[in-house]
Amino acid sequence: MSLELRQLRYFVAVAEELNFSAAARHLYVSQQALSRVIQQLERELGVKLFERTTRAVGLTAAGEAMLVWSRRSVAAADEAVNAARRADVGDVRALRLDLSAASLLAPAMVLRRLQLDHPGMPIELVENGVPRGLEALQDGRLDALLGLATHCPATLEADLIRQEPVLIGMGSHHELAQLDSVPVSRLAEFDLLLPSDIAAIEWVEFVVFFCAQAGVRPRRWPAATHGSAAAADVLRGGDCLTPTVAWADPPADLVFRPLVEPVPIYAWSIMTAPAAEERPGLEAFKRSILALSEEEGWLPPLA
Structure with a gap:
């Protein structure tokens, strides 16, 4: 039987967190994808690695036994890669x-x-x-x-x-933050925070396109930003909105709602x-x- 290193990494993450949601966040994968990998691993091994209830996740005896060696295997694989890189004196471009x-x-x-x-x-x-x-x-x-x-x-x-469906981001103080979803037509009422044409013309054109589908000609916020940190600062203090896709670690004081009518897809x-x-x-x-x-x-x- 040949196990994938990724399966072992996923197993170790769940075993250490004892929480599928927390392990998925750590790995930057969805909980559903993580669960599928663990279920596949259990099928291939023919043993149950975790006891799952609606309230808790625990390791079985087989899981406890496997964790020790899985940690060693993951660490050994990482060290093998590092050793190869240290030994390689050639000019390997990243x-x-x-x-x-x-x-x-x-x-x-x-x-x-x-x-x-x-x-x-x-x-x-x-x-x-x-x-x-x-x-x-x-x-x-x-x-x-x-x-x-x-x-x-x-x-x-x-x-x-x-x-990926497009979201609209805003400060938690914004009036549209009370909605579960935001029709694209509502974007006509507010300035949109967008990157500059030089930095991201393809995104600006995309926003103009889906706004036009709803009969909206977008108004641009007077300044342009690039990157979520700069955008977050503007959204906190202004009444503008920013079209975006999902952020990896969205700030708690910002609100993101799906756009609808139509649903723009990035x-x-x-x-x-x-x-x-x-x-x-x-x-x-x-x-x-x-x-x-x-x-x-x-x-x-x-x-």
Whole structure:
């Protein structure tokens, strides 16, 4: 029997937290995906590792026995990778990735999955945005770009990995915070906090597009921001709104509501240059992220 390192990492996380929700947050995966991996592991082993009730999670005797060796296996795998890196005196270039804002949930999950599947893989992360990222892909300064591929030229490749409903973010004081969901038509009443066209023209065009579907011409907040920390500061003190996708660690004093009528869907894609396909680690990266997409159900099933 061949167990995956990821299965052992997930098992150790649940065993240490004794809480599936807390372990899922630590791993940046959904609770459903984590539960599926643990159930698959139990089926493959033919033993029950956890006793589950509506109030508590506990290790079985088999789980207790497995935890000791699983911790050792995970630690040994990490040390093996580190030893190989220390022994490698060659000039190995890091995989250069632009995963959009690391504060967003989808990029955070992508990065966490890459770290779990390939611990020790040399990675260089940048956050330059899609317009500059596409230029970097074309001239070989970047290996992979995560984001909206509406501006991706035919000379580059784009693999769709997630379709995510758009949210509207605001300070908890905002009048729309009392709603369970916000019709897009209500956006006509408030200024929208958006990034600059230079930093994220593809996102600005996307917002203009779904607003137009509801007959809305969006009004822009006088200043532009880039990144969730800067946006959060503006939302706390202003009456503006910001269209966004889910944040990895949203502040407690901000409120996020789904947009409806229509429901805008943001399409995350991994963009790469054909010439970069030979880069060490790139194919492994793409396989890991496509597997994550399938496990999390990020794409609707094909008709």
